[in-house]
Amino acid sequence: MTAGKTQQRKSSSGKSPGTKAAGGKTAGRRSGGGKTSGTLLFEGADWDFGTIQRTFEAVERVALTELGLDPYPTRLEVITSEQMLDAYAATGLPVMYPHWSFGKRFAQQEMMYRKGFQSLALEIVINANPSICYIMEENTMATQATVIAHAAMGHNHFFKHNQVFQRWTSPDTILDDLRHARRFVQDCEERHGQQAVERVLDAAHALFAQGVDRDRRGQRPDPRSERQRAWQRRREEREAADDLWLRTVPRRESDQLDDATAADREAQRRALGLPEENLLYFLELHAPLLEDWQRELLRIVRELAIYFEPQRQTKMMNEGCATWVHYQIMHSLRAGGEIDDATMLEFLHLHAHVVAQPEFDSRGYSGINPYALGFAMMRDIARICSEPTREDESWFPDIAGNGAPIATLRQAWADFRDESFIRQYLSPRLIRDMRLFKLRDDSDEPEYLVEAIHDEDGYKRIRNALAEQHDPVMAQPRIEITGADLRGDRTLELKHDVHDGQQLDAMEARRVLRHLRNLWGYGVRLREIDAESGAEIAVHEAQET
Amino acid sequence: MRIIDRRQNPKGKNLGNRQRFVNRARSRLRRAIKDNIRERSVSDTTSGETVVIPSDDTHEPEFQRDPQTGRRSRVLPGNKQFREGDTIPRDEDGGGGGRKASAEGDGEDSFTFTLSRDEFLDLLFEDLKLPDMVKRQLKSEQIPKPQRAGFATTGPQNRLNMVRTLRRSLVRRAALGRPKQAALDQIESELARLQSGEITPADGKSADKRIAELKHTLEDARRKRSKVPYIDPMDLRYNRFERTPQPIAQAVMFCLMDVSASMDQEMKELAKRFFMLLHLFLERHYDNVDVVFIRHTHRAEEVDEKTFFEGRRTGGTIVSSALEEMLRIVDERYPINAWNIYVAQASDGDDVPGDVAHCTRLLKDRVLPITQFMAYVEIDPQSRARMGFVGREESDLWRGYAPLSESRENLAIRRIGEAGDIFPVFRDLFRSEENVT
Numbered sequence: 018m019t020a021g022k023t024q025q026r027k028s029s030s031g032k033s034p035g036t037k038a039a040g041g042k043t044a045g046r047r048s049g050g051g052k053t054s055g056t057l058l059f060e061g062a063d064w065d066f067g068t069i070q071r072t073f074e075a076v077e078r079v080a081l082t083e084l085g086l087d088p089y090p091t092r093l094e095v096i097t098s099e100q101m102l103d104a105y106a107a108t109g110l111p112v113m114y115p116h117w118s119f120g121k122r123f124a125q126q127e128m129m130y131r132k133g134f135q136s137l138a139l140e141i142v143i144n145a146n147p148s149i150c151y152i153m154e155e156n157t158m159a160t161q162a163t164v165i166a167h168a169a170m171g172h173n174h175f176f177k178h179n180q181v182f183q184r185w186t187s188p189d190t191i192l193d194d195l196r197h198a199r200r201f202v203q204d205c206e207e208r209h210g211q212q213a214v215e216r217v218l219d220a221a222h223a224l225f226a227q228g229v230d231r232d233r234r235g236q237r238p239d240p241r242s243e244r245q246r247a248w249q250r251r252r253e254e255r256e257a258a259d260d261l262w263l264r265t266v267p268r269r270e271s272d273q274l275d276d277a278t279a280a281d282r283e284a285q286r287r288a289l290g291l292p293e294e295n296l297l298y299f300l301e302l303h304a305p306l307l308e309d310w311q312r313e314l315l316r317i318v319r320e321l322a323i324y325f326e327p328q329r330q331t332k333m334m335n336e337g338c339a340t341w342v343h344y345q346i347m348h349s350l351r352a353g354g355e356i357d358d359a360t361m362l363e364f365l366h367l368h369a370h371v372v373a374q375p376e377f378d379s380r381g382y383s384g385i386n387p388y389a390l391g392f393a394m395m396r397d398i399a400r401i402c403s404e405p406t407r408e409d410e411s412w413f414p415d416i417a418g419n420g421a422p423i424a425t426l427r428q429a430w431a432d433f434r435d436e437s438f439i440r441q442y443l444s445p446r447l448i449r450d451m452r453l454f455k456l457r458d459d460s461d462e463p464e465y466l467v468e469a470i471h472d473e474d475g476y477k478r479i480r481n482a483l484a485e486q487h488d489p490v491m492a493q494p495r496i497e498i499t500g501a502d503l504r505g506d507r508t509l510e511l512k513h514d515v516h517d518g519q520q521l522d523a524m525e526a527r528r529v530l531r532h533l534r535n536l537w538g539y540g541v542r543l544r545e546i547d548a549e550s551g552a553e554i555a556v557h558e559a560q561e562t
Numbered sequence: 563m564r565i566i567d568r569r570q571n572p573k574g575k576n577l578g579n580r581q582r583f584v585n586r587a588r589s590r591l592r593r594a595i596k597d598n599i600r601e602r603s604v605s606d607t608t609s610g611e612t613v614v615i616p617s618d619d620t621h622e623p624e625f626q627r628d629p630q631t632g633r634r635s636r637v638l639p640g641n642k643q644f645r646e647g648d649t650i651p652r653d654e655d656g657g658g659g660g661r662k663a664s665a666e667g668d669g670e671d672s673f674t675f676t677l678s679r680d681e682f683l684d685l686l687f688e689d690l691k692l693p694d695m696v697k698r699q700l701k702s703e704q705i706p707k708p709q710r711a712g713f714a715t716t717g718p719q720n721r722l723n724m725v726r727t728l729r730r731s732l733v734r735r736a737a738l739g740r741p742k743q744a745a746l747d748q749i750e751s752e753l754a755r756l757q758s759g760e761i762t763p764a765d766g767k768s769a770d771k772r773i774a775e776l777k778h779t780l781e782d783a784r785r786k787r788s789k790v791p792y793i794d795p796m797d798l799r800y801n802r803f804e805r806t807p808q809p810i811a812q813a814v815m816f817c818l819m820d821v822s823a824s825m826d827q828e829m830k831e832l833a834k835r836f837f838m839l840l841h842l843f844l845e846r847h848y849d850n851v852d853v854v855f856i857r858h859t860h861r862a863e864e865v866d867e868k869t870f871f872e873g874r875r876t877g878g879t880i881v882s883s884a885l886e887e888m889l890r891i892v893d894e895r896y897p898i899n900a901w902n903i904y905v906a907q908a909s910d911g912d913d914v915p916g917d918v919a920h921c922t923r924l925l926k927d928r929v930l931p932i933t934q935f936m937a938y939v940e941i942d943p944q945s946r947a948r949m950g951f952v953g954r955e956e957s958d959l960w961r962g963y964a965p966l967s968e969s970r971e972n973l974a975i976r977r978i979g980e981a982g983d984i985f986p987v988f989r990d991l992f993r994s995e996e997n998v999t
Binding site: 062066069070073074077090091092093094095096097098099100102103104106107115116117118119120121123124130151154155157169211219222223224225226227359362363365366369374375376377378379382385451452453454455456457458459460461462463464465466467468469470471472474475479482483486493494496513515516517518519520521522523525526528529532 | 563564565566567568569571573574575576578579580581582583584585586620621622623624625626627628630631632633634635636637638639640641642644645646647648649650651652711712715730733734737738796
C-alpha cells in the first residue's frame with residue numbers, strides 16, 4: 018500500500034543539516050532582545066510529565082489566543098523508539114490489520130535506523146477526534162515542545178478545518194473502523210486461512226491508488242448513501258435483465274438481432290455504472306466470483322485509501338501549516354521569556370533541518386520538500402498581508418496589505434488543497450527566492466529543455482506546472498474500467514488514457530493485472546489509448562487461469 | 563489534554579508482520595542462502611546475511627508511468643545559470659536534470675535487507691534440532707552483549723560520534739556567529755603591521771584610531787570566542803548501545819579427516835561442505851564455537867583450516883591416531899564439564915586392517931561417552947550410493963562403526979556421493995525428533 022505513507026509524520030531523515038545557519042541568524046535578531054517577565058517552562062533536555070503538561074498549556078495558550086487556532090482535543094501518548102518504529106511501519110495508524118507488507122516496511126525501516134542512515138520520526142499525529150499525538154521518550158524537552166506545537170496544534174487544526182479532510186474523513190469513528198478491520202481480517206484468517214486472505218489483500222493493495230472517487234470530489238462515504246447506491250445498482254441490474262428478456266424474444270430478422278446485441282451491451286454497461294475509475298469499488302460490487310468476506314476486505318482497503326486521500330491532496334499545505342505554527346509558537350514563547358536560549362537554539366537546529374531544500378543539482382536532492390515549500394508559502398502569504406510590494410498588490414489584490422495575516426492563512430488552510438493553493442498563492446517573489454524553473458523532458462529528444470524560469474514570462478507557467486505537480490489526479494495514470502462482457506467470456510476491459518505519450522510501466526502493469534484477475538476471476542485486458550489521437554498504443558493482458 | 567504513558571505497552575507489534583514477510587520470502591531466501599554458503603569459509607558465520615531477493619514474491623506493484631516514455635514537465639528548485647530555451651544534455655553528469663529520474667522513479671527491482679543472524683540460520687536449519695542440549699541448560703549464565711541502538715546525548719568518550727557532534731557544533735557556531743580563527747589572525751596581523759608602521763589606514767584615519775578600533779574588535783571577538791565554545795556539551799552525540807543478555811554456551815567441534823593419497827581434492831571439497839554446515843549449525847546454538855582441525859594419515863596432527871583442506875601428505879592410514887589426538891586435545895584444553903564436544907569425521911573408509919577394532923574400542927569406551935554427538939561421513943564419489951543401501955562393498959571402517967551406531971544414539975554414520983547429497987544427509991542426521999517419529 019504505497020499510497021498509504023503517513024504524511025503526518027515529521028522526519029528529519031536524510032536531509033543534510035549544517036548549511037542552514039540562516040534560520041538561526043534571523044532568530045538571533047528577533048529574540049536576542051533578551052528576557053522579559055515570563056518564567057521558564059523548563060530547563061535542560063530532560064522532561065517529565067509536569068514539564069510536558071506545563072509546556073502543552075503554554076503552547077495551547079499561544080495557539081488559541083495569538084493564532085486563533087481551533088484544534089481537536091489532544092491525547093498525548095509517550096512511546097519508546099521501538100514503538101515508534103512499529104507505528105510507522107504500519108502506516109502510522111495505532112491499530113492495523115496484519116499483513117506481510119507492514120513487516121517488509123518494518124524490516125526496511127529497522128535496517129535504516131540500526132545502521133544510522135535515518136533517524137526516527139519525532140512524532141506521529143492521528144487524524145481522529147480526540148486526536149492522538151505520539152511523542153517519543155527519547156526526545157529532548159525542546160523537541161517535545163516543538164512537536165506539540167507542530168502536531169498537536171498545527172496538524173490538528175488543519176485536520177479539523179481543511180475542507181478536504183472534512184469531506185473525506187470521519188475522525189470520530191476512524192479508530193473504531195480500524196479496530197473492526199483488524200478483527201475482521203483476523204477472523205477471516207482463522208476461517209479461510211492466511212493465504213486466502215493475503216491473496217485478496219495483496220490484490221487490493223495493488224489497486225490502492227485506484228480506490229477513491231476523485232472525480233466526485235470526495236463526498237464523504239456515508240454508509241446510508243453507500244447502501245442506497247448498491248441497492249440502486251441492483252435494481253438497475255434487474256431492470257436491465259427484464260429489458261434483455263423482452264429484447265431476446267426470438268425474432269427472425271438478423272439485422273434486428275445485431276441491433277439488439279448493441280442495445281443489450283449498452284444496457285449492461287449502464288447497469289454496471291461504466292465507465293468506472295474506482296476499480297476497488299467496482300470489484301467490490303460486481304466481481305462475479307467473490308464471496309461476501311472478500312468484498313468486505315476490499316471495502317476495508319478502500320476505506321483506508323479514502324482515509325489517506327486527503328493527506329495526499331494536502332501534504333504540502335498540511336506540513337506548511339504545522340511548520341509555520343510551530344515556528345510562530347516557539348518564537349512567541351521565546352519572546353515571553355518562557356523558554357531559554359539553549360532550547361531556542363535546539364529548536365532552530367531542528368527547524369532548519371526540517372525546512373532544508375537542497376537544490377536540484379545537489380546530492381541530497383529528492384524532489385521538492387513539502388515542509389520547505391509549505392513553510393515558505395505560509396511566510397510569504399503573511400508577508401503579502403502585512404508588507405506588500407507593488408508586485409504583490411497587482412498579483413494578489415484581495416489580500417495584499419489587508420493587515421490580517423493570521424486570519425488570511427486560516428482561511429487558506431480551510432479552503433484549499435495543494436494544487437489550488439499553489440495556483441492561488443504562489444508569488445513571483447517566492448519563485449525568485451527558490452529560483453524555480455520548469456524543465457521539459459521529452460523522451461524523443463536528446464536534451465532537456467528549460468521551458469520557463471523566474472522571470473516575468475515564466476511566473477504563471479511555473480505556477481501552473483507546480484500546481485499540477487501537486488495534484489494527485491494528474492500525478493497518477495488515469496485508468497478506468499470500460500466493459501465487463503458479463504454474458505460473454507467475462508473479460509474485464511480497462512483503458513488507460515495516455516496523455517503526452519506517457520505509457521504505463523509494462524512490467525508493473527502486468528503484475529497489477531494479475532492481482533486484478535485474481536479478484537475478478539476471469540481474464541483482464543488493459544488497453545493504452547492515446548488521448549489525443551485515439552490510437553491504441555499497447556495492450557496488457559492477464560489470462561484467465 | 564491527557565498524557566498517557568504507553569512506554570510499558572508491548573513493543574514488537576510488527577514482529578508478526580515481519581515473520582510473515584520472511585515466510586513469504588522464504589523460498590527465495592533459501593536459494594540465496596544456499597548460494598551464499600558455497601563461498602564461505604568454515605568458521606565465517608559470525609554475521610547476519612545481506613540477502614538480495616528478487617522482488618517477485620515481495621514486490622507490491624501498482625500502476626505507474628514509465629519515465630522512459632512520453633513528454634513531461636517538472637518544476638525544480640535552485641536554478642543558477644539557465645535561461646528560457648536552454649537545453650541540457652541528457653547526461654547524468656551534465657549538471658542538468660540528471661537526478662530527475664531518481665527523484666520520480668520510485669521503482670524497486672530487488673529488495674535488499676539484512677536477516678538477523680538468527681533468521682539466517684533458522685532458515686538454513688529449518689526444522690533441524692541439536693541432538694543433545696543438556697549442557698546448555700546446565701551452564702546458562704547470562705552475559706550481556708552490546709548492540710547498536712541509535713545515538714545518545716551522554717556516553718563514554720570512546721563512543722563519541724565525531725560526525726554528528728561536529729555537525730551540531732558547526733551549526734551552533736554559525737548560528738551564534740563565533741568568529742573564526744582566520745578572522746582573528748587577520749586582525750592581529752593588521753594590528754601588528756599598523757603598529758610597526760608598515761601600513762597606514764586606507765581611509766585616511768589616523769593610525770592610532772585604527773589601532774584602538776582594531777584592538778576593540780579583537781577583544782570583542784576573543785570574548786565572543788571564549789563565550790561560544792568550539793564544542794559545547796550540547797553538541798555531543800554518542801553512539802548508543804543496548805545490552806541484550808545472552809546465555810553462555812560453548813562448544814568445540816573436532817573435524818577429523820583422512821588426508822592420505824586416496825582422498826583427492828574433490829573428496830576434500832565434499833568434506834569441507836559438510837564440516838561447514840555442521841559448524842553453522844553449532845553456531846546457531848552456541849555462542850562460542852571452537853573448531854579444531856585434525857588431519858591424519860598414519861599419524862595425526864592438529865593443523866589450521868587452510869592446511870587441513872589444501873595440504874596433502876602421503877602415508878598409510880591409521881584412523882585411531884586421529885581419535886587419540888582428539889582425546890589428547892580434549893584433556894589438554896577442553897574440560898568436559900565446560901564444553902560441549904562434537905566430532906565430525908570424514909574419510910573414504912580405508913583403514914589398515916587391525917586398526918578398525920582399535921577405533922571401535924576407542925569410540926565406545928572413550929570418545930562417545932564424552933561427546934554430545936559424533937557424525938561419521940564416508941566420502942564415496944565413485945558410487946552414487948545413498949544412505950548406504952547400494953553401491954560398492956562396505957568399507958572397513960563402515961563395518962566397524964555400523965553396529966556401534968545402532969546401539970549408540972550419539973553416533974551417526976552416512977555416506978556422501980556428490981555435493982547434492984550433503985544437505986539431505988545433514989538434515990537426516992539432525993532431523994528434529996517430531997519428524998523422526
